Amino acid sequence: MKIAVAGATGAVGQQMIMCLEERLPDAEVKALASLRSAGKVLEFKKKYVVEELTEHSFDDVDYVLGATENPITAQWAPLAVKAGAVVIDNSSLYRLDEDVPLVIPEINPEDIRTHHGIISNPNCATIIALVAVNALHRRWHVERMIVSTYQAVSGAGLQGIRDLENQIKDPSIPSVAFPHPIAYNLIPQIGGFDAEGYSSEERKMQNEGRKIWHHEKLLVNCTCVRVPTMRSHCESITLQFRDRPDLEEARELLKKAEGVVYADAPSEHLYPTPLMTSDQDLVYVGRLREDISDPLKHSLVLFCSGDQIRKGAATNTVQILERLLAEK
Amino acid sequence: MKIAVAGATGAVGQQMIMCLEERLPDAEVKALASLRSAGKVLEFKKKYVVEELTEHSFDDVDYVLGATENPITAQWAPLAVKAGAVVIDNSSLYRLDEDVPLVIPEINPEDIRTHHGIISNPNCATIIALVAVNALHRRWHVERMIVSTYQAVSGAGLQGIRDLENQIKDPSIPSVAFPHPIAYNLIPQIGGFDAEGYSSEERKMQNEGRKIWHHEKLLVNCTCVRVPTMRSHCESITLQFRDRPDLEEARELLKKAEGVVYADAPSEHLYPTPLMTSDQDLVYVGRLREDISDPLKHSLVLFCSGDQIRKGAATNTVQILERLLAEK
Numbered sequence: 001m002k003i004a005v006a007g008a009t010g011a012v013g014q015q016m017i018m019c020l021e022e023r024l025p026d027a028e029v030k031a032l033a034s035l036r037s038a039g040k041v042l043e044f045k046k047k048y049v050v051e052e053l054t055e056h057s058f059d060d061v062d063y064v065l066g067a068t069e070n071p072i073t074a075q076w077a078p079l080a081v082k083a084g085a086v087v088i089d090n091s092s093l094y095r096l097d098e099d100v101p102l103v104i105p106e107i108n109p110e111d112i113r114t115h116h117g118i119i120s121n122p123n124c125a126t127i128i129a130l131v132a133v134n135a136l137h138r139r140w141h142v143e144r145m146i147v148s149t150y151q152a153v154s155g156a157g158l159q160g161i162r163d164l165e166n167q168i169k170d171p172s173i174p175s176v177a178f179p180h181p182i183a184y185n186l187i188p189q190i191g192g193f194d195a196e197g198y199s200s201e202e203r204k205m206q207n208e209g210r211k212i213w214h215h216e217k218l219l220v221n222c223t224c225v226r227v228p229t230m231r232s233h234c235e236s237i238t239l240q241f242r243d244r245p246d247l248e249e250a251r252e253l254l255k256k257a258e259g260v261v262y263a264d265a266p267s268e269h270l271y272p273t274p275l276m277t278s279d280q281d282l283v284y285v286g287r288l289r290e291d292i293s294d295p296l297k298h299s300l301v302l303f304c305s306g307d308q309i310r311k312g313a314a315t316n317t318v319q320i321l322e323r324l325l326a327e328k
Numbered sequence: 329m330k331i332a333v334a335g336a337t338g339a340v341g342q343q344m345i346m347c348l349e350e351r352l353p354d355a356e357v358k359a360l361a362s363l364r365s366a367g368k369v370l371e372f373k374k375k376y377v378v379e380e381l382t383e384h385s386f387d388d389v390d391y392v393l394g395a396t397e398n399p400i401t402a403q404w405a406p407l408a409v410k411a412g413a414v415v416i417d418n419s420s421l422y423r424l425d426e427d428v429p430l431v432i433p434e435i436n437p438e439d440i441r442t443h444h445g446i447i448s449n450p451n452c453a454t455i456i457a458l459v460a461v462n463a464l465h466r467r468w469h470v471e472r473m474i475v476s477t478y479q480a481v482s483g484a485g486l487q488g489i490r491d492l493e494n495q496i497k498d499p500s501i502p503s504v505a506f507p508h509p510i511a512y513n514l515i516p517q518i519g520g521f522d523a524e525g526y527s528s529e530e531r532k533m534q535n536e537g538r539k540i541w542h543h544e545k546l547l548v549n550c551t552c553v554r555v556p557t558m559r560s561h562c563e564s565i566t567l568q569f570r571d572r573p574d575l576e577e578a579r580e581l582l583k584k585a586e587g588v589v590y591a592d593a594p595s596e597h598l599y600p601t602p603l604m605t606s607d608q609d610l611v612y613v614g615r616l617r618e619d620i621s622d623p624l625k626h627s628l629v630l631f632c633s634g635d636q637i638r639k640g641a642a643t644n645t646v647q648i649l650e651r652l653l654a655e656k
Contacts, residue, residue: 148564185601186633188614189594221619221627223629271517303553
């Protein structure tokens with residue numbers, strides 16, 4: 001089995017190769033990137049000489065994991081499908097296309113079967129939120145989510161990390177990946193804004209959540225904020241359910257939920273933090289409580305954190321691949 | 329006129345002296361602190377030799393600005409009142425006492441008149457949120473607020489700043505002011521937790537908001553998070569109103585609101601950030617938009633930021649004093 005990683009030199013691409021080494025150690029992995037990176041050597045457990053991504057890159061490939069920006073993905077993904085490979089793509093390009101499944105394996109693995117050559121990986125903040133609350137949704141049915149995010153600089157790629165590192169040393173160095181300095185700062189902008197004042201990142205959770213949950217009436221109001229952490233996004237989430245939830249049962253559901261670590265003993269200082277959840281594959285959930293502002297008592301509040309490069313991107317992609325392989 | 333600052337060596341106490349120099353330059357200011365700090369010299373525009381706070385500290389004083397922790401305040405505040413001084417206190421000790429006014433001068437200055445020797449300054453995150461949304465509340469009546477905060481390390485005093493500075497240099501240095509490392513991290517805990525899983529900081533906005541607005545039915549669900557910024561708290565706020573709000577009118581109200589800078593052109597990268605709002609006295613509001621998750625269209629969303637040492641503490645205290653003096 002031969003797997004190509006497109007965009008192999010970026011933060012997500014490199015993590016994809018590491019996840020493949022961990023989870024599918026026998027696979028043959030080909031690292032593809034732009035001409036500029038061709039010949040560069042990536043070294044993890046194994047070594048990879050980066051090859052230029054061309055129209056012939058996919059001739060001998062079974063699966064492609066995509067970690068390139070939308071315009072680049074638009075160039076190579078159709079070629080890969082034409083060459084007979086199955087693409088699992090982390091860009092947002094195809095996510096809402098009707099004939100492209102959008103999959104979180106813990107939530108809607110069955111959707112993988114309907115693919116026509118491309119499967120999309122959801123947005124990182126969406127994956128983390130939906131994994132965190134899926135067990136509660138299945139039990140009481142989420143009608144409305146109000147989300148404020150705390151998103152790490154690596155969500156903007158390796159340059160995001162460099163910007164923070166640079167500015168910690170010298171605050172006068174301007175950001176490249178962000179519209180403002182990020183060291184000792186917060187930026188309530190991720191992506192561009194639409195006419196209603198929402199950023200592209202803020203729209204994703206409702207749009208993608210509806211598709212993943214097959215829940216056309218899901219309502220999400222999201223505020224996305226970049227924060228000076230290196231890795232792992234956090235989210236403060238208020239959930240309004242159709243049915244009245246029970247706090248004790250919610251705790252039990254989260255303890256058993258697939259892909260979740262229920263870390264919730266705040267008086268012992270146990271709750272999800274970015275440092276606790278960095279460089280691992282599970283979504284941590286804590287600070288679970290009743291929403292004291294909902295007079296109908298149909299709402300819960302929680303705080304979650306997950307590594308957005310792993311579970312929010314690379315790991316989820318490799319998990320989709322594992323499901324594909326298991327169905328063969 | 330002689331004014332004492334109790335707790336003069338802390339982050340808020342020092343800022344109180346600076347605010348007094350700016351706003352009441354003719355006042356005679358006495359810097360009080362514990363025996364440990366006595367003799368220490370504080371130097372701003374003028375120099376202050378710190379005196380030990382004793383039972384006789386208030387004999388020649390007209391007003392006391394309090395910047396000590398609750399247990400210390402409990403010791404000296406009654407003595408100051410007995411000595412005939414008026415206390416404006418930044419601790420949470422008296423905030424909910426029936427005969428103690430809790431005042432944000434832009435919102436409820438008339439409450440100052442009912443004091444019996446003590447006036448309380450509200451919690452910093454509460455001041456910033458209420459100044460940000462007061463004009464909207466007066467117009468459409470806030471029923472419910474859902475708030476996620478992004479609170480700077482200086483909210484935990486000078487030691488909070490030292491913890492972040494230390495850990496930026498050497499991540500192995502443990503926090504003193506926080507239960508976890510704060511550099512490159514987030515901590516969803518400010519204060520201790522109650523039986524329902526809310527932290528003391530998270531309870532303040534509803535409890536204090538009800539008193540300041542004289543609005544007993546106000547409902548607030550708050551999640552308070554410490555972030556690695558030095559100064560200026562930010563808050564992501566969803567507001568549900570009794571009456572249906574109008575977005576354009578809300579913009580006009582915020583442009584004219586007392587104590588507010590309406591900074592809202594997100595496509596031009598203009599929105600409140602901590603670096604933009606540090607070391608000044610106004611609350612910045614931006615990212616104003618309709619809540620797309622409210623099918624009744626009675627809700628708005630915004631993001632605000634204010635310097636919690638100034639407007640969230642010292643400046644608000646000095647503004648209360650200014651109102652007291654104006655009424656004399």
